[in-house]
Amino acid sequence: MRIFKIGILGSGVISRTYLADIKAFYKKLDVIACADINIELAQKLASEFDIKKAYTPEELLNDDEVEIIINLTPPQFHVELGRQIIMAGKHLFSEKPFAPSLKEAKEVLDLAKAKGVKVGCAPDTFLSSGLQSLRYYLDAGLIGKPFFLTANMTTFGVETWHPNPVPFYKKNSGPLFDMAPYYLSAIVSLLGPIESIAAFDAKAGRTRHIYVGPHAGTEIETEVPTHYSSILRLKSGVVVNLNVSFDIYGSNLPMFEIYGDGGTLTYPDPNYGGGTPRVYRKEQYTDTVYQKTGEALTRKEKFYELPELYPRVKDYSRGIGVLDLADAIETNSENRANGTLIMHITEAIEGIMISSEMGEFYKMKTTCERPEPLKPGGFIDEI
């Protein structure tokens, strides 16, 4: 097994999840350096996770030992720092969103091609045990032919838990850039590419109160819509209703539910790695036409849990996309969270924004294949 030397750029909240999971589960990935624009944050992270080198961003880019850099800086820096990482000859794994527009995503990916390095991007949650199991059941025809999916990301923003919530309400952020990628990558990996989009946006209020961290007690002015409702038509003909919101305190909407001519599959949360799919088969409903007995009536009311068919890393986990990238470098193959998928997801986000701003349908220009599914029965550190 080849071991890859990894550097982390951006030593904030999510770097700790990456580091904990990579160290615990992915032996192929050896994080040897971390960096931050604020060197003290890099030093703190290095001492917490026993990382050899704490660097400035420039020092990280200049370290010849580092092969892959994971970019965990705020979204506003992803394009520029992604370029710098590629120019330094390193493979890049970027947190989402990859870029604010299809044009910029393509420029970064073209640069990577010219420099001969590979690129991967979060969300990698579609590679998790829960969503891969859901895909297995879907492909096996458990609910017949799918025709409709509803996905609902309903939260009340990040200012109740994130120490630095301000960037989440700046241009090119908000729920569309921050949370829709999880849902869009799950949708595309399960049911294939998007063809067209109709969307509307809303905003519950202009300002947000910060509850925690150094800015607690102050207000943030929002630069972006904090709610989007959209309808997507997939190339397969499946219709998707996707709502993403930072304005909802509580909801009974399902987070992720797929409807087919043979039943319904439901899934807890595409932002999480683990998650038990549940099924409702059409017989549970039609049986009661003939059998009005207790047992049939009980089955009519229930969704049934389906086993997860892949190793469950953790409920909330990050890092499998970096393993996917390292494996693709080693075997000279295409990683699953690859450039074509990145461009399609980036365009879908932009398309939702354009449709709601212009009040018209958006026709997608890019397309992609569904990423290869994982093989059931593998080990936790195999992809």
Ligand SMILES: NC(=O)c1ccc[n+]([C@@H]2O[C@H](COP(=O)([O-])OP(=O)(O)OC[C@H]3O[C@@H](n4cnc5c(N)ncnc54)[C@H](O)[C@@H]3O)[C@@H](O)[C@H]2O)c1
């Ligand atoms: N926080 C989460 O739960 C979470 C979950 C999944 C994905 N993400 C994504 O991860 C990324 C980082 O989020 P976060 O919550 O860790 O943010 P954060 O603000 O906690 O950390 C970002 C770090 O990047 C550093 N930084 C800023 N500009 C830099 C630059 N030019 N060069 C080097 N370092 C720089 C900051 O000093 C900070 O330490 C975002 O893209 C976010 O969407 C976050």
